[in-house]
Amino acid sequence: xxxxxxxxxxxxxxxxxxxxxxxxxxxxxxxxxxxxxxxxxxxxxxxxxxxxxxxxxxxxxxxxxxxxxxxxxxxxxxxxxxxxxxxxxxxxxxxxxxxxxxxxxxxxxxxxxxxxxxxxxxxxxxxxxxxxxxxxxxxxxxxxxxxxxxxxxxxxxxxxxxxxxxxxxxxxxxxxxxxxxxxxxxxxxxxxxxxxxxxxxxxxxxxxxxxxxxxxxxxxxxxxxxxxxxxxxxxxxxxxxxxxxxxxxxxxxxxxxxxxxxxxxxxxxxxxxxxxxxxxxxxxxxxx
Amino acid sequence: xxxxxxxxxxxxxxxxxxxxxxxxxxxxxxxxxxxxxxxxxxxxxxxxxxxxxxxxxxxxxxxxxxxxxxxxxxxxxxxxxxxxxxxxxxxxxxxxxxxxxxxxxxxxxxxxxxxxxxxxxxxxxxxxxxxxxxxxxxxxxxxxxxxxxxxxxxxxxxxxxxxxxxxxxxxxxxxxxxxxxxxxxxxxxxxxxxxxxxxxxxxxxxxxxxxxxxxxxxxxxxxxxxxxxxxxxxxxxxxxxxxxxxxxxxxxxxxxxxxxxxxxxxxxxxxxxxxxxxxxxxxxxxxx
Amino acid sequence: xxxxxxxxxxxxxxxxxxxxxxxxxxxxxxxxxxxxxxxxxxxxxxxxxxxxxxxxxxxxxxxxxxxxxxxxxxxxxxxxxxxxxxxxxxxxxxxxxxxxxxxxxxxxxxxxxxxxxxxxxxxxxxxxxxxxxxxxxxxxxxxxxxxxxxxxxxxxxxxxxxxxxxxxxxxxxxxxxxxxxxxxxxxxxxxxxxxxxxxxxxxxxxxxxxxxxxxxxxxxxxxxxxxxxxxxxxxxxxxxxxxxxxxxxxxxxxxxxxxxxxxxxxxxxxxxxxxxxxxxxxxxxxxx
Numbered sequence: 079x080x081x082x083x084x085x086x087x088x089x090x091x092x093x094x095x096x097x098x099x100x101x102x103x104x105x106x107x108x109x110x111x112x113x114x115x116x117x118x119x120x121x122x123x124x125x126x127x128x129x130x131x132x133x134x135x136x137x138x139x140x141x142x143x144x145x146x147x148x149x150x151x152x153x154x155x156x157x158x159x160x161x162x163x164x165x166x167x168x169x170x171x172x173x174x175x176x177x178x179x180x181x182x183x184x185x186x187x188x189x190x191x192x193x194x195x196x197x198x199x200x201x202x203x204x205x206x207x208x209x210x211x212x213x214x215x216x217x218x219x220x221x222x223x224x225x226x227x228x229x230x231x232x233x234x235x236x237x238x239x240x241x242x243x244x245x246x247x248x249x250x251x252x253x254x255x256x257x258x259x260x261x262x263x264x265x266x267x268x269x270x271x272x273x274x275x276x277x278x279x280x281x282x283x284x285x286x287x288x289x290x291x292x293x294x295x296x297x298x299x300x301x302x303x304x305x306x307x308x309x310x311x312x313x314x315x316x317x318x319x320x321x322x323x324x325x326x327x328x329x330x331x332x333x334x335x336x337x338x339x340x341x342x343x344x345x346x347x348x349x350x351x352x353x354x355x356x357x358x359x360x361x362x363x364x365x366x
Numbered sequence: 367x368x369x370x371x372x373x374x375x376x377x378x379x380x381x382x383x384x385x386x387x388x389x390x391x392x393x394x395x396x397x398x399x400x401x402x403x404x405x406x407x408x409x410x411x412x413x414x415x416x417x418x419x420x421x422x423x424x425x426x427x428x429x430x431x432x433x434x435x436x437x438x439x440x441x442x443x444x445x446x447x448x449x450x451x452x453x454x455x456x457x458x459x460x461x462x463x464x465x466x467x468x469x470x471x472x473x474x475x476x477x478x479x480x481x482x483x484x485x486x487x488x489x490x491x492x493x494x495x496x497x498x499x500x501x502x503x504x505x506x507x508x509x510x511x512x513x514x515x516x517x518x519x520x521x522x523x524x525x526x527x528x529x530x531x532x533x534x535x536x537x538x539x540x541x542x543x544x545x546x547x548x549x550x551x552x553x554x555x556x557x558x559x560x561x562x563x564x565x566x567x568x569x570x571x572x573x574x575x576x577x578x579x580x581x582x583x584x585x586x587x588x589x590x591x592x593x594x595x596x597x598x599x600x601x602x603x604x605x606x607x608x609x610x611x612x613x614x615x616x617x618x619x620x621x622x623x624x625x626x627x628x629x630x631x632x633x634x635x636x637x638x639x640x641x642x643x644x645x646x647x648x649x650x651x652x653x654x
Numbered sequence: 655x656x657x658x659x660x661x662x663x664x665x666x667x668x669x670x671x672x673x674x675x676x677x678x679x680x681x682x683x684x685x686x687x688x689x690x691x692x693x694x695x696x697x698x699x700x701x702x703x704x705x706x707x708x709x710x711x712x713x714x715x716x717x718x719x720x721x722x723x724x725x726x727x728x729x730x731x732x733x734x735x736x737x738x739x740x741x742x743x744x745x746x747x748x749x750x751x752x753x754x755x756x757x758x759x760x761x762x763x764x765x766x767x768x769x770x771x772x773x774x775x776x777x778x779x780x781x782x783x784x785x786x787x788x789x790x791x792x793x794x795x796x797x798x799x800x801x802x803x804x805x806x807x808x809x810x811x812x813x814x815x816x817x818x819x820x821x822x823x824x825x826x827x828x829x830x831x832x833x834x835x836x837x838x839x840x841x842x843x844x845x846x847x848x849x850x851x852x853x854x855x856x857x858x859x860x861x862x863x864x865x866x867x868x869x870x871x872x873x874x875x876x877x878x879x880x881x882x883x884x885x886x887x888x889x890x891x892x893x894x895x896x897x898x899x900x901x902x903x904x905x906x907x908x909x910x911x912x913x914x915x916x917x918x919x920x921x922x923x924x925x926x927x928x929x930x931x932x933x934x935x936x937x938x939x940x941x942x
Binding site: 404405406407409410446447448449450476479480481482483569570571572626627628629630632633 | 693696697700701704705710711712713714715717718721722725737739920921922923924925928929
Binding site: 117120121124125128129134135136137138139141142145146149161163344345346347348349352353 | 692693694695697698734735736737738764767768769770771857858859860914915916917918920921
């Protein structure tokens with residue numbers, strides 16, 4: 079596959095780089111994913127990982143966080159509610175992960191206007207995370223090109239953050255994933271546009287945060303160290319499961335002549351992540 | 367509408383003060399609601415806000431909490447698990463909200479027998495929260511008229527706390543909302559008795575705490591600065607949605623000949639908050 | 655009933671020591687259960703307690719934790735995410751509970767490789783908890799006989815930890831409950847092998863942690879101070895409800911020709927705990 083810089087890539091539907099192959103490797107290896115994440119989403123994050131066959135470990139206090147990052151299969155650092163202890167834990171875990179070769183994901187939640195997390199995010203990004211995941215506002219803020227959004231919601235579209243994402247990727251040697259109606263993944267040269275998903279995913283808290291943990295899990299089953307394709311696989315499989323769940327919700331609503339919304343979706347999404355198989359991924363995965 | 371002090375008011379079913387009009391303003395403005403709340407209910411609180419069209423932001427660490435309270439549409443301070451950092455965050459957020467004119471809600475969870483939160487609640491109430499929300503035991507304890515309940519459960523009925531609530535309202539210029547089988551809302555003069563709801567709401571954790579966040583959201587869409595009617599609207603719409611959800615649970619149980627209880631209710635409640643429309647509110651809202 | 659040391663006991667199906675009688679006492683007394691637990695599972699833990707008729711109170715900060723442990727019906731100390739404040743709270747609550755005669759449960763989550771919690775667990779176990787609950791790896795690590803597992807997952811079977819459990823029980827005067835496909839409960843002499851449950855319980859986060867809180871609730875309704883039978887009752891009733899929920903999930907999947915997995919199970923489990931009755935327990939409880 080010859081790739082021109084900045085050009086959209088095609089999605090491998092078979093072979094070891096495909097989302098389906100990543101899915102099967104995740105199921106068979108049950109990676110141990112350390113999460114230093116915000117207290118709003120710890121529960122759904124753990125359940126999302128368990129549903130996919132990974133093993134969550136929320137080891138987020140100083141001393142332990144660094145030790146654990148050396149043995150974990152992957153690490154997520156999410157800055158959603160960064161208490162003092164979590165900030166120290168994040169720093170030592172990032173150092174340990176880098177030293178031990180543990181792949182790690184930085185999710186710079188709501189940076190920009192909020193100074194404590196913004197300073198920490200800049201410190202951490204300089205440590206070259208394997209992947210940076212955020213919404214467009216967060217990616218723009220991390221690249222120094224925007225003032226951030228309003229909390230976890232973004233005021234920009236994913237494409238508005240594409241150049242910032244590519245710059246971040248090249249500067250820090252990271253893969254950058256930008257959330258949106260179409261998700262973008264880039265390594266600075268390659269750009270994947272992933273068009274699966276459902277708006278319901280934005281109506282439950284943790285929809286983005288748990289994707290960060292999912293990416294950390296998928297990095298541990300990357301083929302040939304290709305974190306770009308592992309991130310593409312994580313986003314693809316996660317958003318395909320979300321689509322399946324949205325279909326279940328619509329079906330329930332139709333059958334039962336009663337409303338079915340984000341509450342039902344959250345349940346169906348965990349079910350769908352657990353039930354997801356390679357055939358469904360191959361059938362539904364879309365790159366635009 | 368002429369109002370005699372202490373007399374029950376009637377529920378406006380149309381016009382800008384009505385619950386239905388508040389609902390529509392909330393959907394159209396998507397208020398940004400800062401929550402400094404306990405770690406038991408952060409997830410359901412965020413999902414309850416998202417389902418209603420609001421945007422949750424759990425910004426609860428020192429430095430950031432004060433800054434964010436200046437730009438948030440509304441603020442909730444809930445004392446359920448008040449760590450040292452949250453206490454500092456709560457103090458600075460209350461100051462900032464007061465200075466910036468951001469409406470804010472104080473939920474003095476389980477005060478009375480527990481000294482750390484009780485002292486903080488007394489400090490915060492002196493800063494004149496827009497709304498104080500609690501169960502009867504908490505309102506009695508805050509008014510100095512009771513020793514508090516057992517944890518988050520109340521040992522008194524809402525009417526037992528009516529005089530304490532009116533006193534608190536007059537002293538601090540706050541609206542006071544007291545939870546119970548019939549919910550009370552008072553500004554010290556006006557008293558609304560709101561008779562919607564379901565006992566299932568007491569069987570899921572966060573049923574009361576997430577109402578506090580909902581009130582914070584509704585304050586930002588008050589008409590003519592009337593926080594009394596905004597609080598009435600919040601309680602009414604929230605408890606009407608709970609009734610709808612209880613109906614769904616009963617229907618599932620009947621159809622499927624299997625138990626359906628608080629687990630199903632929690633899911634149906636998020637669905638119902640999301641699906642709630644003005645017609646349902648007008649049809650079902652009850653003041654006793 | 656004559657009991658030989660180390661011999662399996664039979665399950666009393668009637669009378670005050672039976673799981674069914676414990677269930678009825680829990681429903682009628684609504685015990686107040688203090689939980690100092692990790693931030694991943696606070697929500698499900700509170701909902702599991704509420705569904706069973708208990709009243710949860712997550713009082714986990716210094717000063718308050720010790721005071722509350724004197725008035726609570728039961729106490730859980732779970733070391734899943736032991737922040738500095740929680741560690742102090744745990745120490746003072748354990749002291750206060752011991753002094754006041756409040757029964758308490760220690761859940762030494764993920765000890766072994768993680769030094770902060772391991773040191774704290776050794777300190778707490780010396781204070782003679784009423785019950786120690788863990789997976790085999792944790793029980794082995796607490797007994798000094800193993801290096802611990804990988805996070806919350808165990809690398810050993812329950813029987814591998816039986817001798818360690820009996821040793822811990824005899825040394826500290828505690829009941830020890832070991833999770834597994836067959837759960838073990840021992841007081842050092844008596845051993846109960848409990849064979850209810852479903853693998854789905856391992857696919858939702860907090861399945862084990864919320865059992866620890868459930869045991870704390872059941873200790874408060876022990877008959878004649880028999881914490882062995884109270885723990886047996888807690889494990890039996892909890893895992894029977896899990897089986898019922900697994901049946902609901904299977905039924906939904908069959909009816910609706912769509913996947914139903916851990917998301918649906920978590921909902922059905924709360925429903926089943928709420929609906930559980932003595933007849934179901936008598937009918938389904940199994941000791942192997």
